[in-house]
Amino acid sequence: MINSKCFFAVDLGATSGRTVVGTLSNGKVELEEITRFPNNLIETGGHFYWDIYALYFEIIKGLKIVAGRNMDIASIGIDTWGVDFVCIGDDGALLRNPLSYRDPHTFGAMEEYFSKKVSKEKVYNATGIQFMNFNSLFQLYAMKRDGNSALKNADKILFMPDALSWMLTGEAVCEYTIASTSQMLNPVTKDLDGMLLDSIELPRDKFGKMVVPGYKIGVLTEEVQKMTGLGAVPVIAVAGHDTASAVAAVPAANEKFAYLSSGTWSLMGIETKDAIINGESYDKNFTNEGGVEGTTRFLKNICGMWLLERCRKEWGSSAPSDYGTLIVDAMKAEPFASIINPDDEMFANPDDMQAAIKQYCAVTGQHVPEGYAEICRCILDSLALRYRQVFGYLKDMAPFSIDTLHIIGGGSRNDCLNQFTANSTGVTVLAGPQECTALGNIMLQAKAAGEVNDIFDMRRIIADSISMKRFEPKDKAEWDAAYDKYLAVVASKENK
Incomplete structure (x- = not known):
């Protein structure tokens, strides 16, 4: 590996986020933090929301900085916390900021779902996911029960990293690792479970097509190119769940x-x-x-x-x-x-x-x-x-x-x-390493670019770095x- 390549990682946690550039050169990877920022909850009307527009602004800010420094980034990848999602209207508009998993509307919703819809055992057998009241399945059940207007008018439901990638590219996908946190993914069929979707009266086409880490979602829209000063940079579906990206970086x-x-x-x-x-x-x-x-x-x-x-x-x-x-x-x-x-x-x-x-x-x-x-x-x-x-x-x-x-x-x-x-x-x-999530994000982009062969090649490079x-x-x-x-x-x- 003679030529160096740079990759732009967006790593968003439930309290803070950052943008990082990873440079792969001569069989080693180095990270440079570009920006760091808070991820604040908004409390209003008895609910807790994420400010997705603020997160989008911070991504654009980071991209502007790398463009201003003439850093030639090969691609962009986004990872976030799990379970939360965004409702998109048929006109392409976000239908309000997304609810947070900390929102109280799911209190008691899980037990109610088991008694009225599908038993606890059936849900576990279909998904193999541990039970937490804020899993996406129970959030969607509570929203449906409460007549939530965003869900009622949603043309697409996108998990957080997929929603931000959609804002950058205009392309809607459902990345596999982030979807697996929802308690709606069947690990045998590798897709959202039909029985569980039926139980909350949502058709499969409300969600993006299922893709796996390394998939090219699209390129920056002309609007984003104009805002940032970058060209048609590809956006890659990395392991969208931050823990999945972290585990990918285990050396x-x-x-x-x-x-x-x-x-x-x-x-x-x-x-x-x-x-x-x-x-x-x-x-x-x-x-x-x-x-x-x-x-x-x-x-x-x-x-x-x-x-x-x-x-x-x-x-x-x-x-x-x-x-x-x-x-x-x-x-x-x-x-x-x-x-x-x-x-x-x-x-x-x-x-x-x-x-x-x-x-x-x-x-x-x-x-x-x-x-x-x-x-x-x-x-x-x-x-x-x-x-x-x-x-x-x-x-x-x-x-x-x-x-x-x-x-x-x-x-x-x-x-x-x-x-x-x-x-x-x-x-x-x-x-x-300490910086495992950003490293996993970066190395999955490198794999998509053909710079590494497989996960153990990724892990060898990380171990050497x-x-x-x-x-x-x-x-x-x-x-x-x-x-x-x-x-x-x-x-x-x-x-x-």
Whole structure:
């Protein structure tokens, strides 16, 4: 690879977004952040909306900057959070800003749907997706039930990355990985499920044609070319779901790995050829989401560093603001003195996270942690033990042996938790990259451009471009005993 190529990635999260240019040259990839901006919710009329026009403006702003710098970008790709969508009228106009998954209109809608439309078991068997009240299926059901005028007049319903690509190109598609978050995609047929669409009285043609990562959606419209100063740059359907793009960037050497996308929330899973839909996956509430090159991301959501982030806000000036100092102090506290289940409903959204942790420990007859160091140690120990539990589920259901756990995302920088995770799970942990979502977006564009051959070629380039940290398991007996205590604590709480 002699000539360098540049690709423009739009990476949108639920709180912020950014535009990034990735340059592929001599078998390595480098990233440069162009812009970063907030993604603000708009609350009005009792509802919460995303400001899609503001997001579009930020994309145009980023494109103007690269044009002004005479950067020759080969293509553009967009990834976002999952489940949310935009209604488009038959005149090509957006029918108001899209509702957010945080909107209260879906409260109770999932249970109502199961009782009036399709049973919970049938929905899971058709989709293999974990149940969350804000999944697109339940959003659309609630909108239909409530007579939502945008849905009533929609000619097309486009998921967020597809809607923004449509605004840039005028072409409507339904990208596979983002569609898989909706709880309407059938992983066997690889299309939206007819039974579920019928249940909410929506025909298939309301959605764009199904495409997979690497598909060329179209080129920038003349309007966008004029605004930005760019030419007819192609817009590529990358893995539109940000987690799918992140997993595509896991620098694994083969398929026998698990991944932990670690940040505010943690997602632990494997990459498989086929969906895993059975009684155990249903009971354990695992999800089957679309991956690249026809793969399935079989995973489970786990509460992540949000526990600690909430506590840090509550501590304020009474705890070290420096994260490194906080961890050092936490390591001085007694290990495993207090253990919680991070996914217990007590921690879903308490008014006071510290109080919730203390209450859990009191209810389960444990030492009640006092002070920031003991609470921080409790969180780190408990997360590592919860990871072991979910990792065990994965090993039981995986069609192959798992010998490595790759930790990606912002949490890959937390050496302490990474080592705890290796100790707890008993496998080698490889940490990095942090910028996995943008890297996956960029490399899928490079694949579409013919610069790389397949996903393992992509991953090899990423591995050659970053530095990973390796953590080997230690203190097996101590962690085995702690896990026995964790299981006993969790069982005790569930029986209260």
